[in-house]
Amino acid sequence: MAIGDILVDVQAVAKHYGDGETRVDALRQVDLQVRAGEVIALLGPSGSGKTTLLNIIGCILDPSSGRVVLDGDPVFDGKWLRSDLRRLRLDKIGFIFQAHNLLPFLTAAENVSLVLDLAGWAPEKGKERAKELLDYLEVGHRAPVKPALLSGGEAQRVAIARALANRPRIILADEPTAALDSKRAQLVMDLLRKLAAEQEACILTVTHDEKIFDRFDRLIHLRDGKLADE
Numbered sequence: 658m659a660i661g662d663i664l665v666d667v668q669a670v671a672k673h674y675g676d677g678e679t680r681v682d683a684l685r686q687v688d689l690q691v692r693a694g695e696v697i698a699l700l701g702p703s704g705s706g707k708t709t710l711l712n713i714i715g716c717i718l719d720p721s722s723g724r725v726v727l728d729g730d731p732v733f734d735g736k737w738l739r740s741d742l743r744r745l746r747l748d749k750i751g752f753i754f755q756a757h758n759l760l761p762f763l764t765a766a767e768n769v770s771l772v773l774d775l776a777g778w779a780p781e782k783g784k785e786r787a788k789e790l791l792d793y794l795e796v797g798h799r800a801p802v803k804p805a806l807l808s809g810g811e812a813q814r815v816a817i818a819r820a821l822a823n824r825p826r827i828i829l830a831d832e833p834t835a836a837l838d839s840k841r842a843q844l845v846m847d848l849l850r851k852l853a854a855e856q857e858a859c860i861l862t863v864t865h866d867e868k869i870f871d872r873f874d875r876l877i878h879l880r881d882g883k884l885a886d887e
């Protein structure tokens with residue numbers, strides 16, 4: 658596997674919620690391929706299906722139909738093809754959420770190493786990796802601190818460390834810079850770009866944040882559940 662390989666391959670994916678009169682077609686026959694090293698923005702008006710698509714790629718939501726191949730592994734083809742979706746998520750996918758979702762009763766370092774415990778790393782190795790990542794993201798000095806005491810930018814960098822801890826190659830982010838000022842938002846994006854290149858990963862980000870549009874390789878627009886590349 659290397660830069661340029663297809664990591665996310667979404668084929669004719671549709672998703673509807675509800676049935677009959679209450680039916681909402683959130684995605685209609687979406688095809689999308691994302692390659693290792695690519696940093697992509699997913700844009701579109703409210704309700705256009707961005708979160709639905711991100712959650713399907715993240716294997717936390719079932720498509721109604723279609724096929725999804727992640728990192729060369731077919732994972733959905735009319736039904737889930739893997740019984741261990743949790744394991745798949747831990748191994749292949751890193752999520753970064755807007756409201757960074759750090760656990761308030763754990764320190765910054767523990768928030769990161771918890772993911773590695775769940776993935777089966779030896780505790781000492783997990784702690785080492787957490788420290789190394791927090792240092793790399795320039796929040797190592799905040800490792801023993803609980804999330805309530807972190808600034809918005811620090812908390813977001815801890816959340817990024819957590820998403821990257823197990824070296825996933827598919828990184829999904831929902832408004833990762835919404836809570837940050839312009840300078841911090843651009844720093845976070847530069848960091849994500851660097852990580853995508855170094856770890857041969859891809860990054861797919863839902864965003865409305867125009868100040869970071871120039872940091873993406875591709876802007877993909879969703880409208881009424883359909884994709885229009887630009």
Ligand SMILES: Nc1ncnc2c1ncn2[C@@H]1O[C@H](COP(=O)(O)OP(=O)(O)OP(=O)(O)O)[C@@H](O)[C@H]1O
Binds near residue numbers: 674701702705706708
């Ligand atoms: N659990 C659900 N049950 C029913 N309808 C839903 C559900 N989740 C989303 N929808 C509908 O599916 C459509 C797409 O929603 P989605 O959240 O994917 O859009 P979005 O582009 O992420 O919107 P936003 O920018 O507001 O977050 C919308 O019409 C929404 O109301």
